[in-house]
Amino acid sequence: MTATEPAALAGPGSRPGTSELPPAPARPGPRDAPPRTGPGAARWLALHQRSLLVLFGALVVTGAAMAWNLQGFPGRANDDEGTYVARAWAMIAQHHLANYTYFWDHPFLGWATIAAWALATDGFSRDLRAVMAGRELMWATTLVAAALVYALSRRLAMNRFFAVTAVLLFGLSPLAIWYHRMVSLDNLATMWALAAFALAASHRRSLASIVWSGACFAAATWSKETIAIIVPALLWQVGQHLGGDGAGRGYSVRRKYIRAFLVVYCGIVGLYPLMAVIKGELLPGAGHVSLLGEIYYQLAGRSSTGSLLDPRSGTYQQAAQWVATDPWLTLGALAALAAAFAVRRYRPVALALLVQVLYMVKGGYVPYAYVTALLPFAAVLIAGTLDWLWSRRAAWFRLPVLAAAVACAALMLPAWGRSLVAQSRANGFAAQDAAVAWIGRHLTQGQVVVCDDYVWPDLRLRTRTTPVYLWTIDYDPAVMRDYLPDGYRDIRYLVLDPSSPLTYTALPGRPTLAAALRHATVIATFGSIDVYQVTR
């Protein structure tokens, strides 16, 4: 047996003759540099050129409107503003989660974001008022949220004009200006929630966008836990956008994606209770705060503000106030809500709005900034409904729509403009600034000054006194132990605004504070703010 040429011995199974190989590139040898498939950024820019231009215009307008007297209006309306800024300051300066005992009232991502902003921009030493550092961040947050409103509108198949309409409604409504300017966790949570919605409606329908949507919504929940009530709407958005089954797999890709969404969302949100476990503060117990205790208080213990349907309730009063501030956006959204459920692609967003309205109807505690998370969805629904009406091509249909829209705009825009101009002249902090300056001049090192949280960070940063937040008195054992071991006698001064709910809602049930006030005399007055001195 000898070795033979292979070709000659090819068996019947092998194919003789010519090669019909598919063309092969020249080889062997090291390959040339591969062709770079279109650079992503340049392509993206080219594709979205017009959108970017109109969006830029809309953002300039909203940004300018919002920045116009950001420092002076709204004034001292809700000292949660100061609370979050003070906690952000504590994160930087004291490396604690809050300036007082952190009692699990909200997750801390919101003021961690403020802290990061203040750290990056040197906000606390640069600004006249500490709260301004927070308000600047709110300005940036709102611009990002406005861009996301545009993206979401476009992904819900609205044309550019109506997408910009949504942005302007969201950015210019007097109601929006009021709440967007104020430092609130809700602004941050709303921005994250909008990002989650925009990702869920991504054209690519990729698993990555769903996972990132879950992560963004987790960030929203980490910023303000109440946003979690719209998670069914977001899930609907994810499911609806994915549509039917993936090709060839014989089971629902949609279900897998939603499962991945839930794992990521619950996983990130779950870090919060995990942290409570690690700190040993999950379950209520003697001598410490707890997450479950706080949740129980929020859900069951805290007094309800009543149902929207009850005209005597606090919720109703609040809603009435919103409508009075801007009837166009609020009532328009209610009208659009009904219409939007008729259009398939708007339904998830409509549900996001509806769920939040229903929560107000159900009755429970409605926080001050609750309306913040309703605003973008209201804006998108109004613009979306207009887009839908406009897209009915028939002229007989279009003309009345056009006429009505122009008429509304003609009434609405001057009203908005007037309120913007009026607001630009206000300086809601004049009295506070004067009081803080006076204290800085007259009070000495380490004197305990009881104040609200608008004043707290300024006293802490700009005077040598030791401010004590009035809500912590008789409430936080650490404060009583560290600052007021002798009760009211340790209080030297009080900076209060007796005419404002910032003060009078805190008075009941605080015997130490009441005792201090009994022994106090007013030694200086700045607007409605009084400075009291306590005589021992």
Next chain:
Amino acid sequence: MKRAYLRPVLGGLAAVMVIAGGLAVIPVTLFVVGLYNLAISSMEACWRSYAERHPDAYAELSWPERVAPGAERLSFTLIVCALDEAPVIASTLAKLLLQSHRFCQVIVSLRDFDAATIEAVRAFGDEHPGRIETVIGHYPEKGKHAQLNGALPYATGDYVCPIDAEGDVAPELLVHVESLIHQTGADIVQGAVQLMNLGSRPREWFQPHNVLEYYAWFSSRMLFQVDAGFVPLGGNTVFLRTELARAAGGWPNSVTEDCAMGVLLCAEFGAKAVAAFDPALATREEVPPTIFSKPRGSLYFQRVRWLEGIYAELVRGRWLQMPTARQRLLAGYILAAPLMQAVSCAMLPLALASSVALKVPEGLVLFLYTPLIPLALTMLSMLSGLRQFGRDYGQRVRLWHYASILFLTPVYQVILAAAALGAVYRHYWGNGEWYRTGRGMQHRPGGPPAGPAGGSRRLAGTGASR
């Protein structure tokens, strides 16, 4: 000899210094460890869901329609490497002859001392005159690559495909491969291999894990590697352009010649690799029956050998010749993954424990827990993969199979991690012997029988040798 020790010793010193420095700055170390764990677990979750990254991605993995009967234009050479396979070789060859492709050459590559198998192949050739060809050689090196390279000069097909002696190849495979080659112009086609037995006894608890590894590998990871342009090939159901295999000088001498060949062709020859997956066309194999018992077939030692081969490719550095930085990064990840996974397997529990035991900032503690989220995604993907495996392959998946995946995955990961470390150990200090999985029952004869040294004899169409 001294030089061989230098690298691990230096590496050990560096590791000790890193650890010592790390203890000095615990939070920074923990942060780095957390980041590492997060990156590793996220990459794992990414490639596992790669074939489902958008609803239509899965379709990219399907085989095209077969070429019509009689319309085949390419030819294929199947190289069957056998060593001590006398009992099974006939049935394997009989299966191969069922291939529906009309231009299919079958070469059996044998070692000259393996008299029993040579006899079995000769007997089979007598029964099927002219259907198979045989190459018998005397090769000084151990390993499959020698047998493959011995047969390569005789391959007449446009594409060659190594076949394992116990492989169960689908008869319709070649006609689909040809159609895929026409569609893509690929130099390399990697089809799927699937382990089939999920196990039925408690001591076979690891089998669903191994089955799922294959399932995830061929139904998802292969696509990830193809898109990265870097495919360490599987041991069989791989088709290589013959001309390219010859240009590369045949299969490299490696304990995992298949992986090395894939790396060589991708990195140095810019070969275009494609993959396809269809349960009906997958080559079916068995899970090793035990974890540690060498003679009966061991998962652990099989894995040590594979990972040693992959590790050898990593340190040899061929992957650094990939053209773009992104591809180099992906290629490095693909080769280093088992080792990085092993490190992460130790780091994760360590990080979680130290987050409780040491006083570290709250934010850092939470961060150390974040790798659990991608791990949960991976678990989800494994559980649904098990269900899908059952449907795709008509296997009955029982509740305890799911339970094994859900609860025993950490144990399985520890075994894999140990194998990865064992592989590194063997790479530097091992004797280079390679363990053949579950085929050690028959022992080799005392010494090689007389034969022409160094040459290779060829029985061309065993029928003719009569």
